[in-house]
Amino acid sequence: MTKWVRFRANGAIGFGTIAQSDIAVHDGEMFGANKPTGQTLQLGDVELLAPCAPAKIIGLWNNFHALAAKLNQSVPPEPLYFLKATTSVAAHGAVVDRPASYDGKVVYEGELGVVIGKECRGVSEADTASHIFGYTCVNDITAADILNRDPSFPQWSRAKSFDGFGPFGPAIVTGLDPATLSIRTILNGAERQNYPVADMIFSPARLVSLISRDMTLEPGDLICCGTSVGVGVMKEPVNSVTIAIEGIGELHNEFRQTVKA
Template identity: 65%
Template sequence: MAHWVRYQRSGAAGFGTLEGNTITVHSGDMFNGATPTGERIALSEVDLLAPTEPTKIIALWNNFHALAAKLNSPVPADPLYLLKAGSCLTNPGATVHRPASYDGKVVYEGELGIVIGKKATAVSEDEAGGYIFGYTCVNDITAADIINKDATFAQWVRAKSFDGFGPFGPVVATDVDPATLVVCTVLNGDERQRYPISDMVFSAHQLVSRISHDMTLNPGDIICCGTSVGVGVMKAPSNTVDIVIEGIGTLSNTFVQ
């Protein structure tokens, strides 16, 4: 297993593998032939960036049996998803601010993210694993009141694409079996979500295969697997949200009203 990170140091971006508090710097392409340079730097010397630069962020809806049962929603025959704007991305540790134009409920959604490692077009489920680079932590922040504000049109993309509403990271973990993972969301020190990825309606390989038949997936693209029960509103003036997935790491961000 490797934990890949992107970082900024002295105004320059770089990438490498993180072990403990040390980054082994690499050169080349993270997804295709990255080579260690021999340089090692302390994590404390850098600012972590979002670990990839995706061309798109795909976010699943109703992809967990437990949440479907709670909402009394039928299990979908095909993956149900939307696209979040690339401009919503922010870094691990970043502070996310309430949009000035919105005064309604803002919720956290702890999720597993699939990171694509090579261009995937119409791949089979059996082939899909070869196109997955690794997995990451996602907080799919949502302005909940916007979704159904207009009775004629569900505004999913707008609700989920405000600046800062797409933190992910801090690492991409390779050689992980997603079916063994558990997503935990902690709000201001209180655990609010804990659910197994094995409860997904569509597995990671099924998602990559099915979505790649709809659109080409590019290296660095993120598929946010959807969330399960326990989503809630961030009510405090300042909210610390940790998305914890053992085997990957902890994504921590602050949401300020």
Template identity: 65%
Template sequence: MSTSPIRHAAHEERASAAALWVRFTLDDGEGFGIVDGEAIAIHDGDMFAGAEPTGETVALSAVTLLPPVAPSKIIALWNNFHALASKLAVPVPPEPLYLMKAPSSIAAPGATIPRPASYAGKVVYEGELGIVIGRTCTGVSPEEAGDFIFGYTCVNDITAADLIAADPTFAQWVRAKSFDGFGPFGPVVASGIDPSALTIRTVLNGQERQNYPIADMIFQPHELVSRISHDMTLLPGDLICCGTSLGVGTMKEPTNTIEVTIDGIGTLSNGFVQ
């Protein structure tokens, strides 16, 4: 994976004291740290609770990036953008509508994702903002929620679209979104940023397909964390995928490249092969 999208984001964010966290493998070992230009400042301890720099660095080009955190659960929003709700002619929901994706669906930045052998229908991309939880969180208010958010990441919420309504007696959201590889996110978690003014862009095979503002979100990140924390306890590393907007489409080519870019965070790039 090219390091330039990460490097660009790191340069933008240093002025606001943000940090771009990554996990990686190197020489059969795993590590984590903060991106600093073309290097990673290696840290030790717990990423979410008092991680300390070791003083060592490693070149980004020398490592293989992992998903930046390991969620115990992945929560994915439906109908969370005003523009998409208007296009679909569905009402704005009074509370967040969400499903769960299996943690086994996670794919690393740069990974190539194969079509599931058991499914022959349409597979679509969905570029999204992801919220990463940093502290155990239950029953918090929107005003408190920021203290429990570790940072933000890029998500491609891949979906086997034809499965959702295939059985008229039961909407198969979880199955449609939980095939192996259907949950890539990363390449970093950006802490110390306010995503409200940012824009999400999705590019499929070199053509821009999505370009929409996070400000159009029906339930903004702090409200989402608060509302969901009243339903279930959120744990450090848990991932909330904030939903998508206009421009979702099918990956039709034999080999596809999908890039989800959020300025200030970076670019998540993955392949999909039929």
């Protein structure tokens, strides 16, 4: 497995692979030709950014059997998805503030993220391995009260696209079998979610194949695979949220209730 990160150091943005606290800096393109420069940086000496800059963020609804059963939802015959604004992206360690325009419930959703590495259009499930670059941790933060506020139009994209509502990272990990993974969410020190990827209705490979029949997926695009049971409201003045996936790492962020002026 290889862990890829993107960072800012001395005013410049770079990328590389990380082992423990060392970053081996690379030259070229993360999703194309690249090679190590020989330079090594200490993790503590750089600012970690979101590990890529997706042109599209795609989120899934009702993609786990356990949550579908709890909510008495039928198993969908095809993926149910929405688009999330790229301006919602936040990095590992970022502080996310409650939007000034919204005073309702804000919930965390710990998820597995799939990062595309090669242009993907109408690919078969068997061929998706060569198009998936790797996997990452996602917190698909949601303004829950907006979703169904207007009975004539579910507002998925709006509820999930406020600035900062799309933290992911800290790394993209390659060479990983997602079927063996579990996603944990820890809110203010208490575990709130712990569920297996194997319970997905549509596996990561199946999602990539089916979505690529609808739209071209490009290098860096992020698919958030949906969440399962345990989603909850962030109620404290300052909420510490960790999305932990063994083999990938831990995504840490804070959500603050203080409304910006």
